[in-house]
Amino acid sequence: MTSKNVLIIGANRGIGLNLLKAFLARSWNATASIRPQSRDDPSILKETGAKILEIDYLVEETIQNAAQAYGDNPLDILINVGSLPPHPKPWSEQSSELMVERFRVMAVGPFLAIKHFLPSLEKATEPKVINNSSSFGSISTNSFCTCMAYRTAKAALNQESVTLAREWKKEGRKTTIVCFEPGFLSTRLTNWDGEDDMETSIAGLMKVIESVTSQDSGGFMKWDGTKIPY
Template structure:
């Protein structure tokens, strides 16, 4: 039986790195990505990935050529069972007065456009696998109906755009007969460098929950937003 394959975009820190380690422990064939700048700067997190022994590709969501190159390096004839788009930017600053146009555009490009570009370039590999899945790491902050206290406007806008893009692709692919399931997930508010070490959820608990969510994804989940504990979040 072929070993299941997973590609984690944004795998050297935080949630991405913890997911990578979880898949390694479960003996998946794991590929992780880092930004080219991170590798050039000899970031110690990349060294740690190399020690783990996973395959490493370079992707910068802001540069589509890096995504195309990574897909070519992955191999056109290699199936991909699971694509996880993790890479993102900080939810801060919180106040609406601190939001700038440049910040909004950057967060949109990284957290909404980038995952869709990765999906486009790795779709041929996904379609070589049976029951392939795409998981976009989103946030309950992207839910309009759940926004009861504001804050983090640029981040919320980008995640809402990602949610809409995932649902749009899911509906179009259903009509086209593509057998790839797309979902968004809420990974939990965990403490990482990205959040400025702010958080309320336990990383190990959330990662274990996400791993179960990944295994339980069914075609009827297409286009949904699923919390790490398996509950669905309304858009």
């Protein structure tokens, strides 16, 4: 049986790296991305044997170049993992620079990656886009303040995912797109302050990623498959 192809953007540590290892353990052809600035960052990414592309969500040209470098192979799954810290400060301490940076990295960047890799996705039999979101992006479950810039960017990512799901359905495209909440994990992004278990989360995420179908397109769910309201 021909191995399937997955691209994980933001895979040099944390959730991305652990997802990469999980796919490799299942004999997938895995491609991982790092930012050009992280080229010399000490990481075990190279040791995994995955193909490595350089992508910076803030520079569209790097995404275009990566899509060209990927070549003509079908892409079964694109996972947008790259993110930025929540910055848990009151609304009055959220600056325009912080708001714009979070929006560009966590909403615009993933959108551009989807846009430029969609031709490769559409070559696959059952292609999927998996966006790393957060329950902080849910408007209906927002029960406490702080993290304004982070919440706004994740809400935008959720909105664009739903919009793409509906537009693609009208256009007759076969790519499924969903958002997932990985849990509050101990990573550099959370300053190692997570309360959920990485191994448990990754195992659950793999089940969710492998099981979602076109019927789930536009959905938002936790790592264990529980649906999250927008």
